[in-house]
Each structure stands twice: as C-alpha cells, then as structure tokens.
Amino acid sequence: MYHAKEWTVATRGRGFHDITAEVQRAVAESGADQGLCTVFLHHTSASLLLCENADPDVREDLEAFFSRLVKDGDPLFRHDAEGPDDMPAHVRTVLTQNSLSVPIKGGKAHLGTWQGLYVWEHRTSPHQRRVTVSVVG
Structure with a gap:
C-alpha cells in the first residue's frame, strides 16, 4: 500500500519549524x-532535520554553528542572485539533507523519545516550503 500527502510550511525566515505532528497525521x-x-522537502535552500526536541538550545546551537561555518555574504561565493544569504543557504542544505526516512510501527512514525522532525529554513526571509510525506506499508 502507498499513500502520499503534501502540504506547505510557512517559515518565518531562518530557523526551525516543527513538522512532527503533521508527519504523524x-x-x-x-x-x-x-x-x-x-x-x-522540495527545495534547495532549506533542509529537513531529525533532532532533539526537548531542549531548544540544541537547535539554537546548531544555528550558531552553521552561522560560523557558512557565513552570509562570504566573498568566496559568486552566486548571490537573491542576496548575501543565497549561496550560504544552498551550502547549508547540501551539508544537511532534504529527505528523511522513518520506520512506521503501530501506525505511527517510530521516533525516539527525544526526536522531532523539523524544516530548517536557511534563508533570512520567510518562505513557503513544500513537504511531501510518502508512506509504504
């Protein structure tokens, strides 16, 4: 059996949006x-993250690390058609992922106790991000 559901996530700009409940639905x-x-995730400047969901400091620390690793406006990058965060957003996505697989057990995505699923927006301005969940059971 196969089932798919697609929806749009409205991000507020750079940061994390919890999609765990939508995936479980x-x-x-x-x-x-x-x-x-x-x-x-149907985009190249945002990514998906399976991450600890108990302490928001974990996500804040990840953002701080990536801000240091891939700086906006770095003169190394030529691709800046949409601003100084354009190429850094693409690099962040390549270093992370835009697809995740999660086992299903008992009719639910079988996540660990402290795991949540997030869209990680890498652009500084708000965007509409399209997510598809495909289920094979």
Whole structure:
C-alpha cells in the first residue's frame, strides 16, 4: 500500500519549524500499521532535520554553528542572485539533507523519545516550503 500527502510550511525566515505532528497525521491517514515513511522537502535552500526536541538550545546551537561555518555574504561565493544569504543557504542544505526516512510501527512514525522532525529554513526571509510525506506499508 502507498499513500502520499503534501502540504506547505510557512517559515518565518531562518530557523526551525516543527513538522512532527503533521508527519504523524500523514502516517495515521495512510492506515499503515508498519512500513516506511519518507519525508521530502522540495527545495534547495532549506533542509529537513531529525533532532532533539526537548531542549531548544540544541537547535539554537546548531544555528550558531552553521552561522560560523557558512557565513552570509562570504566573498568566496559568486552566486548571490537573491542576496548575501543565497549561496550560504544552498551550502547549508547540501551539508544537511532534504529527505528523511522513518520506520512506521503501530501506525505511527517510530521516533525516539527525544526526536522531532523539523524544516530548517536557511534563508533570512520567510518562505513557503513544500513537504511531501510518502508512506509504504
């Protein structure tokens, strides 16, 4: 059996948007008791993250690390068609991921106790980000 659901996430600019509940709803709607859930983000300047969800400092520390690693406006980058955060956003996405696979058990995405699923917006301005969840069960 195969089921897919697509929706748009409105980001507020650089930072994290928790999509765990939306993914769990998509899995529940599929009716699959066990199987595999794939979450796919249709963009090249934002990414998906499976991360600790208990302490927001973890996500803040990740953002601080990436801000140091890939600086906006770095003269190394030629691609700046949409501003100084354009190429850094692409680099951040390449270093992370835009697709995640999560097992399904008992009709739910089988996440660890402290795991959550996030869209990580790498651009400084708000964007509409398209997410597709595919379930095979």
